[in-house]
Amino acid sequence: xxxxxRRVLKDVFGFDDFRPGQDAVTEALLAGRHVLxxxxxxxxxxxxxxxxxxxxxxLTIVVSPLVxxxxxxxAALRLAGVAxxxxxxxxxxxxxxxxxxxxxxxxxxxxxxxxxxxxxxxxLEALARLDxxxxxxxxxxxISQWGPAFRREYEELSRLRGxxxxxxxxxxxxxxxxTTRTDIAAQLFAGCVETLVLGxxxxxxxxxxxxxxxxxxxxxxxxxxxxxxxxxxYCLSRKKTEEMAGFLDRNGVRALxxxxxxxxxxxxxxxxxxxxxxxxxxxATIAFGMGIDKPDVAYVFHTDLPGSLEAYYQEIGRAGxxxxxxxxxxxxxxxDIRMRRLFIDDEDAPAEHKRRxxxxxxxxxxxxxxxxxxxxxxxxxxxxxxxxxxxxDNCLDQTPQADGEAEARIVFAA
Ligand code: ADP
Ligand code: MG
Ligand code: ZN
Numbered sequence: 001x002x003x004x005x006r007r008v009l010k011d012v013f014g015f016d017d018f019r020p021g022q023d024a025v026t027e028a029l030l031a032g033r034h035v036l037x038x039x040x041x042x043x044x045x046x047x048x049x050x051x052x053x054x055x056x057x058x059l060t061i062v063v064s065p066l067v068x069x070x071x072x073x074x075a076a077l078r079l080a081g082v083a084x085x086x087x088x089x090x091x092x093x094x095x096x097x098x099x100x101x102x103x104x105x106x107x108x109x110x111x112x113x114x115x116x117x118x119x120x121x122x123x124l125e126a127l128a129r130l131d132x133x134x135x136x137x138x139x140x141x142x143i144s145q146w147g148p149a150f151r152r153e154y155e156e157l158s159r160l161r162g163x164x165x166x167x168x169x170x171x172x173x174x175x176x177x178x179t180t181r182t183d184i185a186a187q188l189f190a191g192c193v194e195t196l197v198l199g200x201x202x203x204x205x206x207x208x209x210x211x212x213x214x215x216x217x218x219x220x221x222x223x224x225x226x227x228x229x230x231x232x233x234y235c236l237s238r239k240k241t242e243e244m245a246g247f248l249d250r251n252g253v254r255a256l257x258x259x260x261x262x263x264x265x266x267x268x269x270x271x272x273x274x275x276x277x278x279x280x281x282x283x284a285t286i287a288f289g290m291g292i293d294k295p296d297v298a299y300v301f302h303t304d305l306p307g308s309l310e311a312y313y314q315e316i317g318r319a320g321x322x323x324x325x326x327x328x329x330x331x332x333x334x335x336d337i338r339m340r341r342l343f344i345d346d347e348d349a350p351a352e353h354k355r356r357x358x359x360x361x362x363x364x365x366x367x368x369x370x371x372x373x374x375x376x377x378x379x380x381x382x383x384x385x386x387x388x389x390x391x392x393d394n395c396l397d398q399t400p401q402a403d404g405e406a407e408a409r410i411v412f413a414a
Contacts, residue, residue, distance in 0.1 A: 005030065008054045009047070012080050014356055017310040019044045019382065020317070021198040025170070026051050028194050029134060035170045036140070036185055036195040042383015043198065045172040046073065049136035053110050054082065058133035059103065062112045065139050065151055070112040077110060086112035106131065119156040124163060132167050135160060137188060140171035144183040147175065158187040200313075200382045204320045205328050207374040207392035212333030215303050216247050222301055222329055223253050223281055229298035230274065232318055233283040236304035236339070244303065245283040258284035289315060295322035301329045305336035308360045309367055309381055332368045337361070370394065 005026050009015050018026070021039050025048040028035045039045050053060035064070045070086045077084035085099040085108045102108045104126070117123060141147050143154040160169060171188050173180070185193050210218060219233065235241045238259040248255035254277075256270040274282045275294055282288060286307070300319045306312040312330075320326025344357040367377050375389035388395050 004055050005051050008051050012054060012082060013047065013051075014080075014353060015047075015310075016357075016360075017308060017314065019047075019310055020200060020313060021196060022048050022051070025196055026055075028196075029168050029170055030055060032168050034168055034189050034193045036181065036189070036193045037170060037172050038181060038195070038197045039172070039174065040199060040382065040384045041174045043174075043200070045138070045174070048172065049134060049170050050077070050082070050110065053134055053136075056133040057109070058131035059106075059108060059127075060110045060134040060136060061118065061127065061132060062110055062136045062138060063115050063118055063157065064112055065114065065142050065149075065154070067114065069138075070114070074110075074112055082110065083108050084110040084112065087117060088112075088114055089117075100126075103130070115151070115153040115157055119153070119159070128163070132164060135164060135167055135169045137169065137171045139173060140184045140188065141173040141175040141180050143187050144180045146183065147180055149175075155187070161189060200379050200384050201375070201386065202317060202320065203375075203389065203391060204323055205316060205326045205391075207316075207328050207378070207389075209330045209332050209368050209374070209393060212331035212336070215331055216244065218331055219244060219301060219303055220248065220251055220253070222299075223248060223255075224251075226298050226327070227253075228279045230278055230294065230296060231281045231299040231301060232288070232297055232315075233281060233301045233303060234306070234315060235283060235285060238285055240303070241283045241285055245281075248281060248283065253281055254279060255281040255283055258282055258288040260285065260287040286311070286315070289318055292318060293321065294318075296324070297321070297326065298324075299327040299329060303331055305330070305332060305340055305364065305368070307340070309364045309378065310360075312364065312367075313378065313382075330368070337365060 009018060021037065022044055025035055025037050029049070029052040037045060037048055049060065049062065064073070067088050067090045070088060071090070074084045074086045083102070085102055087096045087099050091099070103111050113123070137157060139149070142149050142151040143157060144150060169188060171184050173184065181195065181197070185191050185195065212218070223231065233244060235244055238261045241257040241259050245255040245257040256273060258267060258270050270282070271288070274280045278296070297319045300316045302312070302315070306315060316328035319328060340361050341358070344354055344361065347354065347357070363381065367374065370377050371394055373388040373395050374392040376386050379386045390396070
């Protein structure tokens with residue numbers, strides 16, 4: 001399933017990495033669990049059900065409150081080559097009949113419906129005969145009576161669970177407020193649901209970027225400032241991880257390498273040491289990190305430019321899970337840009353894919369070169385607006401009096 005969802009992400013939607021949250025949500029749905037996903041606007045909620053819909057096959061029903069939204073989504077999906085349909089009041093009868101024929105014939109993967117249309121007896125009976133694998137309720141806060149967006153038609157959706165007892169349901173909303181969340185969970189899932197709440201900010205991670213000069217020396221002095229703490233150092237190549245680990249080791253820092261070219265035993269031994277001992281520095285390629293949940297990683301150090309802003313965010317997110325002050329530090333040089341451009345150009349991929357990859361790289365470079373608050377740029381990319389954070393190099397350069405640790409916040413609650 002891991003493979004097929006990544007393939008769908010890349011081949012259908014053209015993205016290399018899941019955004020924060022998407023991976024976990026997709027995983028839960030594919031395992032047949034109900035999910036309530038609370039993610040900021042622009043976070044990429046649609047993909048949370050579109051990817052599973054395509055991996056699962058059969059029919060996915062998407063409930064959406066606005067006809068215009070449905071039309072947009074269906075048009076975008078069709079552009080990507082996905083069989084999507086909508087049946088709604090803005091289409092003429094013939095178009096709706098044609099759409100239904102495709103759905104009934106099993107040709108449609110995603111069917112977008114307004115709640116009032118879905119919850120008619122006729123529609124429900126007709127759908128019951130089809131192979132429904134997933135139900136997505138978008139803008140799920142519309143079900144909450146206390147919210148400003150309440151829609152009476154959404155209340156009816158509380159019957160879905162009973163009507164399709166074997167179909168996983170995902171509810172999506174950007175309204176993170178506790179009351180609304182509880183209300184959605186109660187109405188759609190009788191309280192029984194895996195809830196993923198995601199704000200993208202990790203305020204305890206200090207963000208910094210430094211011009212790359214003598215990378216080894218820069219790494220050593222950084223690591224020595226954090227002596228005794230666990231950290232992850234990312235390098236672009238396997239060879240470099242071993243060189244850097246050896247160099248740190250010779251300079252009195254307990255460092256281990258990790259990359260996909262090592263034997264399984266050696267990898268496991270190093271990972272084990274990192275997880276169980278304190279103060280070990282793991283010098284790794286991106287092969288290291290997936291599913292690593294060590295709460296007290298004090299820093300993530302990039303000796304080279306990561307692949308994208310998404311990848312960077314994911315990688316630095318491995319620091320400071322315990323909420324304590326942590327650091328994300330990157331060395332950035334022009335050589336890295338050239339290298340990344342070459343990677344993209346050398347890839348055996350369609351021109352359109354390369355164009356997008358260069359675009360993503362530009363975004364990342366923009367982040368590296370900005371004089372603005374880095375957190376603002378990073379969060380802005382994920383659709384969150386933020387005030388200058390006071391905990392990145394750019395903010396700190398301007399406000400030398402900024403004091404102490406940023407307040408820790410729990411941003412991911414399962
Ligand atoms: P939301 O519904 O959470 O507001 P959308 O589903 O509309 O967000 O997605 C917002 C934007 O993010 C879209 O342009 C989408 O293509 C983009 N996006 C979503 N997932 C990814 C990803 N994994 N990588 C890059 N861009 C993504
Ligand atoms: Mg949306
Ligand atoms: Zn800042």
